[in-house]
Amino acid sequence: MNRPQIRLARRRLCLSLGLGLTAAFVPALAMASTDAWPTKPIRFIVPYAPGGLPDTVARVLSQQLTQRLGKPVVVDNRPGANGVVAAQALMTSPADGYTFLVTDGSMMSINPAIYKNLSYEPKRDFVPVSLAARSPLFLAVNARVPANSLNDFVALAKSRSGALNYGSSGIGSTHHLSMEALKTALTLDIKHVPFRGSGQSVPALIGDQVQVVFAALPSLSGFVKSGQVKILGTNSLQRSALAPKIPAISEVVPGYDFAVTVGLLAAKGTSDAVVKKMADAVSEAVKMPEVISQFHVAGIEPVGGSSADYAKVIADEAARYAQTIKVAHVVAE
Structure with a gap:
């Protein structure tokens, strides 16, 4: 083997050794990086x-x-x-x-x-x-609606088929789909009025533009205290720790669970x-x-x-x- 061939062989050997060391070192680096996580914001x-x-x-x-x-x-x-x-x-x-x-x-x-x-x-x-x-979202009705429980509301909606309106936070929102799931499960005909968020739908409930909404508890609690709203149920699978006395809709519709x-x-x-x-x-x-x-x-x-x-x-x-x-x-x- 002449000198150029020897040098070439050495380069190949060094390259192969370097690649081998790199292959062995990369997992170790990754493991060390994971162990040290986080090292930056x-x-x-x-x-x-x-x-x-x-x-x-x-x-x-x-x-x-x-x-x-x-x-x-x-x-x-x-x-x-x-x-x-x-x-x-x-x-x-x-x-x-x-x-x-x-x-x-x-x-x-x-x-x-x-x-x-x-x-x-x-x-x-x-x-x-x-x-x-x-x-969880809570099913709330205007205080003038003659229903004090979910069963009362279902009976009312069936007796006034198509006469009640519900407000949502927009088409495709959790508020919208929670009501549509309830309507499907209980065969209810309640008209949808979409708004741009609870900031619009809850005032519409207070003003009786709509008779029922799904909304988060902080949006409703003040109106409950003032007697303008009644809460009938929650869309979570179980009663919420936020309001444990409010029944879960799943107690009437088994498996119903649309909490955000x-x-x-x-x-x-x-x-x-x-x-x-x-x-x-x-x-x-x-x-x-x-x-x-x-x-x-x-x-x-x-x-x-x-x-x-x-x-x-x-x-x-x-x-x-x-x-x-x-x-x-x-x-x-």
Whole structure:
């Protein structure tokens, strides 16, 4: 073997050794990186403007998690296009465990059933991390409506078929679909009047423009105290800790469960170890008395749980909404 051949052989040997060392070193680096997580600030993307339900959950959690994880957790509001803007922001971020989407269930379970050409697909693009919270909606009627219980209301609606109106927060909203599911289950004919949020639908209830709405407890409690509204039930599977004397609609319609869910999702490809660490941190944070107190004031119930738990919630919720949307012939605006 001449000198040029020897040099070439040495280069090949060094290259092969280098590649071998790199292959052995990369998993070790990844493991070390996971063990050290987090080493820099974490971003929570919220698909709505400040002040909404997911934003409230994100901001309460960000304070707790900043303390627990030792790194800042910042909230980044990305409203627009029914969550698509926020979804794109997550999908174009590195799947390194430093960017999460904090959203309600509509992005995962309602949008895919209503919009045909979404730029994201929940199972393909996201990894469920943890179900942080639920926010039940309450079925409320104007005080002049002659019904003091859900059974009373059902009987009234049947006797006045087509004569009652209900307000919602818009076509395809949880408020809308909760009522459509109730109508389907009990064969009721109640006319839909869509509004742009509870800020419009609840005043319409007080003014008797509509006779019934679904709304969050904080939007209704003041009017209940003043005698202008009666609450007849909640759309969660079980009675809510926020108002345990109010019956769950599921006590009349078995399996009825349309409470709003809020959880964390990561980009596909995020390390399982990081997903578990964040899920554990969220589950611990929502048990803190100060978090529970802040949540309850905003009409929110803390939950917590694993990635697998949240994945099942999303799948079950998507099936319920898809069925309701199909039966009610709901079409996006």
